[in-house]
Amino acid sequence: MPPQPPLARLPSIWETWERTLDDAQELKLQLGDTPGLPEHERVKSESWRSHVRQLAILTIDDLKTSELYLRRAHHVLGWILHFYIHSLPPDAPVVIPPPITLPLLQVSAELMLPPVLTYSDDVLYNWELKTEQSPYQPAPDHDNLRCQTLFTGTKDEEEFYLSSARIELEGVAALELMQVIMDEAFVGDDIAIRRITQYLLKLSSIIRKLRTILLSVREGCSPDIFYHHIRPWFRGIDSDPKKRPWVFAGIEADPNLQQPSELSGPSAGQSSLVHTLDIFLGVDQYSHSDSLTGSSAATAKKAFLDRMQLYMPRHHRTFLNHLSANPRPLRGIVTGSNDDGLRGAYNEAVLALKEFRDAHMIIVAQYIVGPSKRPAPGICVENIRPDVKKDYGEVDLPLKGTGGTELVNFLKGVRDRTAGAILASTGHG
Secondary structure (H helix, E strand, O other): OOOOOOOOOOOHHHHHHHHHHHHHHHOOOOOOOOOOOOHHHHHHHHHHHHHHHOOOOOOOHHHHHOHHHHHHHHHHHHHHHHHHHHOOOOOOOEEEOHHHHHHHHHHHHHHOOOOOOOHHHHHHOOEEEOOOOOOOOOOOOHHHEEEOOOOOOOHHHHHHHHHHHHHHHHHHHHHHHHHHHHHHHHHOOHHHHHHHHHHHHHHHHHHHHHHHHHHHHHHOOOHHHHHHHHHHHHOOHHHOOOOOOEEEOOHHHOOOOOOOOOOOOOOHHHOHHHHHHHHHHOOHHHHOOHHHOOOOOOOOOOOHHHHHHHHOOHHHHHHHHHHHOOOOOHHHHHHOOOOHHHHHHHHHHHHHHHHHHHHHHHHHHHHHHHHHOOOOOOOOHHHOOHHHHOOOOOOOOOOEOOOOOEHHHHHHHHHHHHHOOOOOOOOOO
């Protein structure tokens, strides 16, 4: 997560994009598949979508001069895309108009990202300070954050994003510890082993703080509001209950563009922090196994967590690849040592990561499994969305995560394999 607030608005050349996103939020557009949606809400949504279709197709040439401009453009166009698609009537075809298709696909190609909302759009680049802080302060205070963009305008939605942002901020200390551990690993003498042992115990403590922050989302975000009113806005093509294709109209106008193949929605699995912990501790060979695709589809060729790296900022992907190529991996040092203190500290860190994943399971149970069996607030039982009626394991198409996974079985598998990375004692001191 960047230590400074992300760009809040593009230059005036692209003001029509910014204004269109502002309008969507100010109009409080409703989900198109909301049961019993009043006619005036349908008319309001269609009026906004008609405006989107009539926008001029803006060039992105000047955006290419700045990574910050490109990130903001991806954020703005991605949010417009999801407002457009998910405000459509549930039986309407999904046809993205050229004024969004062309710049979004072009910006995404520059950033090497899918043309869809990602975790970075919702969390990493979706915050600002409530009050100014000293420029010498290394990171913003956890309680001094607010979101730039929201679908619902609710505190529940804002708290959902900010809880993840706080995890990312706290994770900076974990990254710093990993760096000093890698430095000590290259020394490799007895003193270095003792230092690594202490650093691993500190890392365990930080991971447990991440768990506490993860669970704190319950203090400000209602599970029912999240499941019924917020989460549907995140859906990608692979979690659309109607399985509608997304047609990017006008793509043929730019011969350099390709039909998108990755269109999953934003997911916590796109956080590079947790991937970094997996790789650093050497448990990625367990939790990233090809058997954990989280999908029964024959076309699923890569493990879900690896596929989610495609949705990360490119410099995050580069860092993960660099970390994976470390010639002195931590797990190899631990398994090659007869020091039970080192093994114990390593196991403590792996256990803390397993407990973090336990907490994720708790959140999934409270925010997805539970609400999926209850009607939305204010909606009569017979008008529940079709996907709300499905329980895990009881239908052919289990409830999916916004990243497209069969969520509960996937998370259980990752959690259990993380626990499987704990090493046996050597019996030595």
